[in-house]
Amino acid sequence: MADTHLDRNVLSALQEVMEDEYPTLLDTFLADSEERLCILRNTEDAEQLMNAAHSFKGSSSNMGAIRLAELCNELEQRAKQESLAGIKELVGEIDGEFAIVRPLYEAERQRSLGD
Template identity: 40%
Template structure:
């Protein structure tokens, strides 16, 4: 299973041209913030915040081809939406694992360009 769809990333690079590096950097900064936000929202039991941060991370991850990460975020978003956070921590842990891999790949891309 691929963690980041390289073909999508290539297309994005074509589209963004000079802005591509900027986009990757923005993603890395944003996603870092969202990952922390999700954890603190779970800790605080704030379902709405879980939903919002997971939604945001889901969107940008999907756009960058991190399909698996986006799917874990979707699960967290729906838990938040349904106000059912009992399984949130374990899903979060899985998501975090995936996130670390995606982060490595994106950082690698950033170094290359």
């Protein structure tokens, strides 16, 4: 099933590679994401925004969170230009997208533990 939020093929591949470590990987991704979101919400510093957005983009992409990676990329590009106009709205969108994918990853974690 193609999904705009989550690439299930990426998750299947990760589960094959990670095996027993897969649930831990999901936990780590969620915890790191919370931390990065916290930075994005609270910083006014363009460089800090850029770094947090860059690492969030990378982990989202690795974990198959397609839309989240796109939004983080957009934020990173804007922060690079030091144009902080509309940043709060964009961080709000990233927040909203994470709120959508978070339960999907939690469900995936439950499913993988039940295998």
